[in-house]
Amino acid sequence: MNVEAAIRRAIPVLDERGHIDPGVLLPWLIRSGIPKAQARDVMRFVPLAFGREVLGEMVDLPATYVRVTKETGERREVALQDEPFFREARRLALVIGAEIGGYVIGRIALQSAEFQAVNAALQAGANPKDLVFASPVVMVDAEENAAPKPWWKFWT
Numbered sequence: 812m813n814v815e816a817a818i819r820r821a822i823p824v825l826d827e828r829g830h831i832d833p834g835v836l837l838p839w840l841i842r843s844g845i846p847k848a849q850a851r852d853v854m855r856f857v858p859l860a861f862g863r864e865v866l867g868e869m870v871d872l873p874a875t876y877v878r879v880t881k882e883t884g885e886r887r888e889v890a891l892q893d894e895p896f897f898r899e900a901r902r903l904a905l906v907i908g909a910e911i912g913g914y915v916i917g918r919i920a921l922q923s924a925e926f927q928a929v930n931a932a933l934q935a936g937a938n939p940k941d942l943v944f945a946s947p948v949v950m951v952d953a954e955e956n957a958a959p960k961p962w963w964k965f966w967t
Contacts, residue, residue: 812844812846814849814895814896814899815903817845817846817850817852817853817896818853818896818899818900818903819903819907820843820844820845821840821845821850821853821857822907822911822915823843824836824839824840824843825853825857825922826915826918826919829918829919829922837851837854840853840854852894853896855896855949856891856896856897856900857896857900857919858920858922858926859891859897859900859923859925859947860896860897860900860904861900861916861919861920862920862921862922862923862926863923863925864901864904864905864916864920865904865916865917865920865926866920866925866926866929869929869939870929870939870940870944871940871943871944873944873945873947874890874892875888875889875890875946876888876889876891876894876947876949877949878951879948879950880950880952881950881951881952882952888946904916924947925944925947928944
């Protein structure tokens with residue numbers, strides 16, 4: 812399934828169930844027809860992208876994220892624009908908002924930790940321009956971090 816189709820398929824699930832535990836949300840996304848690897852990327856990057864789209868230029872957010880492998884603790888900094896689900900979700904945010912309503916984009920944006928942090932800081936009286944953010948951290952399993960096997964090495 813291409814990235815746009817996966818995001819579009821995930822929107823109703825994220826809107827209705829995005830606030831639940833990720834261990835429960837993942838099966839709902841898979842049940843909607845999104846492959847498991849793509850469902851994980853949907854959960855990681857779509858709320859982040861929508862949150863950044865809603866925030867706009869209000870705050871200065873890092874252009875990278877830190878990818879951490881659970882089993883080994885290996886950390887690697889990656890540009891968000893290199894992530895297809897982040898990039899495509901940013902592109903689609905306004906389109907989807909116009910199609911089904913901006914309130915849906917806002918509800919999904921509320922699932923982003925960055926968006927929640929900005930919201931809490933603003934409610935506490937902070938000036939948005941004074942806020943400084945670290946790169947978001949994304950936890951991955953070792954199998955997700957491994958390089959894909961060549962198709963011809965079917966025995967490995």
